[in-house]
Amino acid sequence: MYWGMGAYGRKKKLTAPELVVVDVNSRYGNTSSNWTRNSLTMQCWLKHLQDIFNYREIDYIWFARNSSQFDIDDIKEVFGNTRRVVIGRSGCYAFNQMILQNFFSVKKLSIAHSSFPNSKVPGRVLMLNFEDLDIGYRWVERTILSLDELLLINSKKIYIDNLQMSAKELNKFIKLWQRGSNPRMEWLAIKHTIVKEDDKEAIIKGIKHEIFPSDYIRKFRAVEYHRIPREIKGGIDIVRVDGMKATIRFKYRHSFPAIEMFVWFDHCVVDS
Template sequence: MYWGMGAYGRKKKLTAPESVVAVEYSYTVPGKTEYKWEKNDLTMQYWFKHLQDIFNCHKSNYIHFSDNSSQFDIDDLKQLLGNTAEVYIENTGCYTFNQMILQKFSPLEKLSFRTSIFPNSTIPEGILMQNFDKLQIGIAGTIPLDQLLLTNSKIVCIAGLQQTAKKLNKFIRLWQSGSNPRMEYLSILYNIANRGDKEVIMKGIKHAIIPADHERKFKMARNGSPKLVKGGIDIVRVDGVKATIRYHPMPSLEMFVWFDHCVMET
């Protein structure tokens, strides 16, 4: 690896690694065994393809960008890794690099990120409006209600949300009126919860309490693992689609939308 001029300035270029280390672990024997090749002259592309052949995995299903990723040339990374179904972006050290990840690896089926990857932790509306199968947002802070209404993904997971119970009540009311029509599953993990929030969230919303011993199976998008839904609060959208809201002590809220293709036999 060396420093050279990439498409976006001076970046680390991917070349033949000076050495290659393989680590073997065993379920039956404690410890590990390391194998090391010195003065290797095979390219990074060769080793990547070699590993893909060994494990019969010819596509990058998931790419995680984290600390100091922005030191590398994005075009080199794209050429090496190719297309992928899912990207997770943490603090890479550069807002511009984060934006280039989204441009170079688009389209995506699943996108996960921390809000801090954007200037002022403000999520671009164009990201929220994309048709992801899954959108996962971490350390969300305060997300305006109008931004929540822009989400157009099937699965939406938000952690660290600072949102009032009244705003969540309004979100549910607007969903009942037809907003977020593609959403099949919503998960919100709050930072702060107050006593009586459940009552405020459901205030004025017609609903039915489902007994805790009543079980239903929910099929997640893209062949995700089915979820067993025990009890909950049922609500209905204007077009007749039913949803179930469940609360957890973390505190968190889940919302399951029972489209026909999401219903599984129990």
């Protein structure tokens, strides 16, 4: 790497890597190779690997610790577009904003509250039409979203980790969904919530529903699972004002509660 004048001042440039590690995972096993050829630039290495594996897409770009030291324009020039961007602890709020500006066309976005000033995800980000929006940094960071902010989300698949929202607020969210909020949502998953198993009744209080046993199995395919459908065992069915059905499931694994909501759009229904 070297330092040069890049976007917004002096930034590191992407140059010829000293070492390239290639991990190949397949049904036959995993292999790892270390390649050294300093004459190739980062962009040449990328093209070389794309030619070898006959795969042109960049599945995702992960901006991790200290990535803010690099020139965002240089990163965009080398890697081009990607379907998914993961914004981790880059070390700079302004850099995180530049990531969103340069990769505004991504279909999938993973973010944490700590990626933004005052640990608050901007409403303009929540309102974008993502296929997939993940919020949270595993269970090590609390995710604080108000009910109004949750209602702003316009993504198809919504995954929220460690959400600090009460059973009463979740009950309000479901009722508002029944009235027409979050119309694009296909799948909602809330993991490591503060609600407890006893809160199940509070979450569905006042909501007309039908309970199905665990041996009643349906297949669901959301935008994230376009190849392999998921088996939905049992659950609590509710209906939106326009007749759209959804299934709510409560899961408790390793003492961490989770709530899932599946919306049965026609393209999500998989015939058995």
